[in-house]
Amino acid sequence: xxxxxxxxxxxxxxxxxxxxxxxxxxxxxxEINIIDIRDYTTDKHKKCDDTPFGGGAGMxxxxxxxxxxxxxxxxxxxxxxxxxxxxxxxFCQSMVREYASEERxxxxxxHYEGVDQRAIDLFIDEEVSIGDYVLTGGEIPAMxxxxxxxxxxxxxxxxxxxxxxxxxxxxxxxxxxTRPQEYMGLKVPEVLLSGNHGExxxxxxxxxxxxxxxxxxxxxxxx
Ligand code: 4FL
Numbered sequence: 001x002x003x004x005x006x007x008x009x010x011x012x013x014x015x016x017x018x019x020x021x022x023x024x025x026x027x028x029x030x031e032i033n034i035i036d037i038r039d040y041t042t043d044k045h046k047k048c049d050d051t052p053f054g055g056g057a058g059m060x061x062x063x064x065x066x067x068x069x070x071x072x073x074x075x076x077x078x079x080x081x082x083x084x085x086x087x088x089x090x091f092c093q094s095m096v097r098e099y100a101s102e103e104r105x106x107x108x109x110x111h112y113e114g115v116d117q118r119a120i121d122l123f124i125d126e127e128v129s130i131g132d133y134v135l136t137g138g139e140i141p142a143m144x145x146x147x148x149x150x151x152x153x154x155x156x157x158x159x160x161x162x163x164x165x166x167x168x169x170x171x172x173x174x175x176x177x178t179r180p181q182e183y184m185g186l187k188v189p190e191v192l193l194s195g196n197h198g199e200x201x202x203x204x205x206x207x208x209x210x211x212x213x214x215x216x217x218x219x220x221x222x223x
Pocket of ligand 1: 084086111128129130131132133134136137138
């Protein structure tokens with residue numbers, strides 16, 4: 001899978017060169033292409049933002065550098081083009097699976113007060129938010145999308161990990177334990193040491209239900 005990221009702050013994406021994402025890019029399972037929008041400005045001072053028409057605080061990213069950057073990497077529009085924005089559709093696991101099935105996605109990161117609406121109207125397929133809060137820019141949301149989507153690309157992590165995790169069965173994950181068997185007086189639940197796989201499975205399903213009811217009752221609605 002190919003992922004293009006358009007940003008004014010390419011250095012912010014250094015975390016993608018660690019751990020599982022590093023392995024996935026090194027092995028060629030995903031290709032991440034970070035594009036500096038500033039490379040495409042035609043302004044002699046390399047300006048990429050300006051004050052908003054109509055007044056108001058902050059700066060707005062100009063349409064020209066964004067348009068030229070998108071046309072440079074995806075002229076024939078083969079990528080699904082996503083703009084990270086607090087106004088977008090709320091990102092969720094079903095969208096993760098959908099994006100992972102695409103050949104190519106393009107992520108546009110806004111900064112400051114956002115981008116000129118015409119960049120969205122002309123070039124973007126989908127506006128996506130990672131939650132109801134405002135950040136300094138779309139770079140961290142873009143990394144969240146890359147991270148979540150990469151896990152679903154074939155061969156990046158094991159199929160078992162995907163099957164057992166939170167949300168995959170519509171519920172949150174059961175508690176996990178590893179050594180030691182006792183820590184500060186807290187013991188690992190006996191059933192997990194029993195070797196009885198049927199009982200373990202039953203316990204985990206019960207725990208999933210209990211934690212979901214407590215933390216995210218909304219997930220159980222419609223069952
Ligand atoms: C994007 C917040 C996606 C949440 C500022 C610029 C944002 C965001 N999800 N905040 N973009």
